Amino acid sequence: MEIADAKCTAETEKAILVEAPDFGEPTWVPQSQIDDSSEVYEKGHEGTLIVSDWWAEKQGWK
Numbered sequence: 806m807e808i809a810d811a812k813c814t815a816e817t818e819k820a821i822l823v824e825a826p827d828f829g830e831p832t833w834v835p836q837s838q839i840d841d842s843s844e845v846y847e848k849g850h851e852g853t854l855i856v857s858d859w860w861a862e863k864q865g866w867k
Contacts, residue, residue, distance in 0.1 A: 806861035811845045811854035821847065823854055827866070835860070 808825050815822035820833045823845065836846075838860040844852030861867045 806856055806858055806867055808854040808856065808866075810851075812851045813845050813848050816848045821845070825854065832864075 808823075808827050811823050811825040813821045813823055814831065819837075820835050821839070822831050823834050824831045834854070834856060838857045839846050840855035840857070843855040844850060845854040858867065
């Protein structure tokens with residue numbers, strides 16, 4: 806699933822903290838669920854975040 810206008814504001818070894826208009830509040834996204842073609846994958850990155858459909862459904866985004 807693609808999430809437009811995402812911005813990573815923090816990261817840990819296993820997850821990134823993402824702000825996006827589609828989210829009500831900043832959301833931790835597991836590194837393991839981020840697609841290799843995602844523009845957003847570490848702190849400071851902005852653009853389209855691409856996550857697995859399975860994880861997006863689990864979050865209620867799909």
